[in-house]
Amino acid sequence: MSASGHQRNRFLVQAGLSGLAVLILAWTLFPVYYMVLLSLTPTNDLFRPGLYIDNPTLKSYIYTMGQDNPFVRYFWRQLGTSLIVAIWTMATVMVIASLGSFAMARIHFRFRRFVSGLTLFTYIIPASFLSIPFFKMMADYDLLDTKLALVLAMVTFASPYALWVLSDYARTLPPEIEEAGAIDGAGALTTFFYLYLPLILPPLIAIGTYAFLYAWNEYLYALLLLTGEHNIPIPVAMGNFLTTDNAPWNLLMAVSTVYAIPPVILYYCFKRYLVSGLVSGAVVGT
Amino acid sequence: MPPFAFLVRTTREERMVRLLHNRTFHGFMFSAPLLALFGAFVIYPMAFGIYYALDRDSYRALFGDPTFRQTVWNTIWYVGVAVNVKLFLALLLSGILDYPYRWIRVLSALFLIPWAIPALPGILSFRWMLNSQWGIFNHLLTKFGLPSVPWLARHDTALGAIIVFHIWKYLPFWTIIFLAGRRAIPHELYEAAAIDGAQPVQNFRFVTFPLLRNLYLICTLLSMVFTLGDFTVPWLLAGGAPGDSTHVLATLAYRYTFHMGRLEWGMATFAVALPVTLFFIFLLLRWVKI
Numbered sequence: 001m002s003a004s005g006h007q008r009n010r011f012l013v014q015a016g017l018s019g020l021a022v023l024i025l026a027w028t029l030f031p032v033y034y035m036v037l038l039s040l041t042p043t044n045d046l047f048r049p050g051l052y053i054d055n056p057t058l059k060s061y062i063y064t065m066g067q068d069n070p071f072v073r074y075f076w077r078q079l080g081t082s083l084i085v086a087i088w089t090m091a092t093v094m095v096i097a098s099l100g101s102f103a104m105a106r107i108h109f110r111f112r113r114f115v116s117g118l119t120l121f122t123y124i125i126p127a128s129f130l131s132i133p134f135f136k137m138m139a140d141y142d143l144l145d146t147k148l149a150l151v152l153a154m155v156t157f158a159s160p161y162a163l164w165v166l167s168d169y170a171r172t173l174p175p176e177i178e179e180a181g182a183i184d185g186a187g188a189l190t191t192f193f194y195l196y197l198p199l200i201l202p203p204l205i206a207i208g209t210y211a212f213l214y215a216w217n218e219y220l221y222a223l224l225l226l227t228g229e230h231n232i233p234i235p236v237a238m239g240n241f242l243t244t245d246n247a248p249w250n251l252l253m254a255v256s257t258v259y260a261i262p263p264v265i266l267y268y269c270f271k272r273y274l275v276s277g278l279v280s281g282a283v284v285g286t
Numbered sequence: 287m288p289p290f291a292f293l294v295r296t297t298r299e300e301r302m303v304r305l306l307h308n309r310t311f312h313g314f315m316f317s318a319p320l321l322a323l324f325g326a327f328v329i330y331p332m333a334f335g336i337y338y339a340l341d342r343d344s345y346r347a348l349f350g351d352p353t354f355r356q357t358v359w360n361t362i363w364y365v366g367v368a369v370n371v372k373l374f375l376a377l378l379l380s381g382i383l384d385y386p387y388r389w390i391r392v393l394s395a396l397f398l399i400p401w402a403i404p405a406l407p408g409i410l411s412f413r414w415m416l417n418s419q420w421g422i423f424n425h426l427l428t429k430f431g432l433p434s435v436p437w438l439a440r441h442d443t444a445l446g447a448i449i450v451f452h453i454w455k456y457l458p459f460w461t462i463i464f465l466a467g468r469r470a471i472p473h474e475l476y477e478a479a480a481i482d483g484a485q486p487v488q489n490f491r492f493v494t495f496p497l498l499r500n501l502y503l504i505c506t507l508l509s510m511v512f513t514l515g516d517f518t519v520p521w522l523l524a525g526g527a528p529g530d531s532t533h534v535l536a537t538l539a540y541r542y543t544f545h546m547g548r549l550e551w552g553m554a555t556f557a558v559a560l561p562v563t564l565f566f567i568f569l570l571l572r573w574v575k576i
Contacts, residue, residue, distance in 0.1 A: 035411040
């Protein structure tokens with residue numbers, strides 16, 4: 001092929017790609033754009049749909065922040081519940097997964113296959129399949145309406161993936177860690193705390209983020225385990241908006257936007273780590 | 287350790303020392319929190335659920351309930367169509383995002399947004415867009431002289447909306463997985479193909495696809511199992527409406543348990559899907575290395 005033919009080809013590829021890119025972006029961004037648009041719509045214009053608005057207003061955000069509407073009466077409290085549950089989930093998952101990954105990646109013990117099988121099983125089985133027995137169990141232990149119940153559920157379902165990512169990373173570390181520890185006469189615990197933990201810090205922070213987001217985004221278990229306006233986390237409160245006929249949609253979208261911002265920030269910071277675990281597991285596994 | 291060491295009488299201290307240096311003991315100690323967690327909150331509820339689900343009368347009741355039969359079909363449609371369309375699109379898109387232009391990187395960053403935001407805001411946005419009176423879709427339809435459609439008040443369009451939302455929300459995630467899979471393919475293979483005069487289509491057919499096939503199968507199975515248990519999207523987008531015709535397994539189990547007070551029916555609803563799920567998990571456990 002001649003040089004100009006090559007150039008023409010490249011140009012055609014670029015042009016085709018740009019066309020596709022516009023389509024993809026429209027598909028991807030429109031619902032998000034519409035959410036933000038609605039959150040800025042004054043209540044009077046809510047029932048005049050359009051692709052843009054003439055009089056954008058921050059009133060919905062102001063009402064939300066000031067809890068100045070029956071629908072957002074407990075906004076800060078509900079946001080706080082979400083935050084507390086997410087932080088406890090994050091901390092617990094980090095502890096459990098770092099200990100577990102040390103066993104899985106660095107100790108060749110006899111029942112390792114069993115532990116990894118159980119982990120993978122928990123990762124794959126849909127969480128909703130266990131929701132009703134889990135609810136019943138928490139009711140029996142009198143833990144309904146406590147944040148502890150939700151944290152336990154979130155830790156259970158966020159741990160397998162966290163363990164997977166961490167063990168995957170830990171396997172790539174050189175065997176000298178244990179050797180160095182053995183020369184110094186360090187026990188397993190010392191090796192874990194002083195030699196292992198500092199080395200796995202980057203992915204540990206990433207899986208902490210993952211666990212935080214898992215709990216922050218959860219709807220089903222939060223709906224089952226927590227009730228009452230001052231007890232529920234923010235997504236359940238948003239879901240409850242829908243049960244009334246005259247839900248103020250601009251307010252709902254303002255809450256949605258506020259609720260969506262922390263995950264977006266965290267996802268973009270830790271994107272690389274959040275995907276790598278599953279990918280390497282699957283790609284290497286084939 | 288010398289052979290027949292176990293015949294030598296050991297003191298208490300010696301046994302303690304040996305235990306502390308035992309790898310199996312260490313392995314168990316470090317995975318103890320994990321095992322306790324899975325034992326208490328996965329194995330136990332599961333056994334408990336299966337015990338409840340053993341009641342045969344529940345199944346007679348379920349299969350006699352037209353809503354349940356409709357739900358099984360809905361779930362098959364949802365899982366079958368949404369997952370496969372999504373993964374096929376993800377495979378194609380990952381090819382686009384693999385082009386080495388700078389603006390493609392910007393595009394792929396923006397493309398991640400549906401995955402990054404929680405499901406709920408997206409669902410609510412879709413719900414309002416599909417509103418039959420004040421939604422943007424019907425507004426645009428009527429503007430172009432077309433009749434408006436009661437999207438969420440009709441069984442087929444409501445189920446379609448659930449499927450479309452699922453694709454919108456989860457397409458970016460699987461695209462990234464396939465993108466990483468593509469990047470793991472050694473570049474020499476494409477160079478060799480280029481020497482043989484391969485065109486893009488042939489590249490895909492003879493290099494990319496054979497090497498991505500296993501990943502594609504694993505992703506299909508994983509995504510199918512995840513979607514089989516989905517509650518949030520169908521529940522918040524349609525809530526079973528119109529007339530309990532758009533339930534999937536998880537939402538119907540919720541309705542049986544919490545709206546009708548039939549715990550054992552709820553458990554049985556999931557138990558119906560358990561054989562399929564366990565078969566998929568069995569396949570995955572054989573294919574995926576952890």
